Amino acid sequence: MGRLRPLDMIEWAQQAITLGAPDQPERADAHGILGIGLGLMGRADEGLAVHESVLSTVSSTGRGPNGLAVRMANGWLRLVTDDFMAAAAELSEAAPAALRAGSYRVALYAFTWLTRTHFHLGAWDEAIVDADRAVTLLSETEHEWLRPLVHWVASAVPAARGDWATADQHAAAAEAGNTAYEMMLLCGGMAKAQVAAANGKHDGVLEALEPVLTLMPRQGIEEPGFWSWQHLYVDALTGTGRLDEAEAFLRPREELANRRNHRSSVARLARSRGRLASATGDTAGAMAAFEFGAQQLRQLPLPFEKAQLELAWGQSLRRTGQRRLAAERLRSAADVFTALGAQPFLERTERELLASGLTPARRKDYDPNRLTPHELAVANLVGQGMSNRQIAADIMVSIKTVQAHLTKIYAKMGVTSRAELAAQIHQGNRAGADPAP
Secondary structure, three states: OOOOOHHHHHHHHHHHHHHOOOOOHHHHHHHHHHHHHHHHOOOHHHHHHHHHHHHHHHOOOOOOHHHHHHHHHHHHHHHHOOOHHHHHHHHHHHHHHHHHHOOHHHHHHHHHHHHHHHHHHOOHHHHHHHHHHHHHHHHHHOOHHHHHHHHHHHOHHHHHHOOHHHHHHHHHHOOOOOOOOHHHHHHHHHHHHHHHHHOOOHHHHHHHHOHHHHOOOOHHHHOOOOOOOHHHHHHHHHHOOOHHHHHHHHHHHHHHHHHHOOHHHHHHHHHHHHHHHHHOOOHHHHHHHHHHHHHHHOOOOOHHHHHHHHHHHHHHHHHOOOHHHHHHHHHHHHHHHHHHOOHHHHHHHHHHHHHOOOOOOOOOOOOHHHOOHHHHHHHHHHHOOOOHHHHHHHHOOOHHHHHHHHHHHHHHHOOOOHHHHHHHHHHHHHHHOOOOO
């Protein structure tokens, strides 16, 4: 399992089941691993059937020592198959039960996947508590090979909320050495990529995920639902202008996710498809991709995923001049980001609204009325220290368009450099700040 070789997982789990006595905990572990191995081969229904057959014979609740590992694995596979509520129910019972029974490895896994489940469901405060339990168990049990997995999962909420210090700490703790298991290398790369993506650093995403592209075999790396990294890589390629590479990488992942009918993966990749189509000027293709992604998410309880799609959709609509429709998408996304405390994503959404002229700018010492909404958005991003390439990716325009906006901004504001412009913006922000209560 650590090497992400599902065929070997299945083979050795079956041998352990054959050799083990009915009451051996190791035999129950083998059933759990067998189900995960089948899932990694795209046979999740068979894997769930293996788990359920064991749980039905262990006890009515599966709480006995031999049932805990299978319950944890069943919760993991429920999460993988988009059955989020069932995953939450299974893992919420398995995690504390394993802890009480002294099955610390099982508890560590269960709290880790419960963290991931709560993150997807938008229960982020609960996810933080679960992550703290997993990190504490990790330090007490010293399961070194699970360190990158635990910290990848634990970094999700801090990254999405813009708590960069905590997110960076988890990403650093998730780093794996060159001789580590494949799962360790994968999770270490995903942790760094997750933080970089939330921070809008496309180059950081590409750097973090480059080692993941070389891992073999690919079956355990690419199976939809298990590891969410492919959309981050596509978005980073798109954001850095490597559009042909993004297309070549995206297409086979789309085909696999569609063959598996894995809705959350299909939706993430559809969002990436929409961004890529928008970047290439294919407006119709972008709109179709966003609509297709939204269809996949309608029956899934994934607020953060839905809001991210609304944001990307709104960006594309604004770019094509459809301001009213853009406003609907962007304001819907802003409501969710506000509720979740997803500050970096909320700020991006507000910048889009501002660039669209849909919300008034806050008062500054300099006169923002001299700037168009698009120019004001670019000026504020310059004030945040972004490069032209980063600004272009953030507001979904070309680098040449950013340069043209800057030329006009310099003339209107009476400045000759980015440093002077940033200084005026910072001075205006301080002067326009609301007084302390």
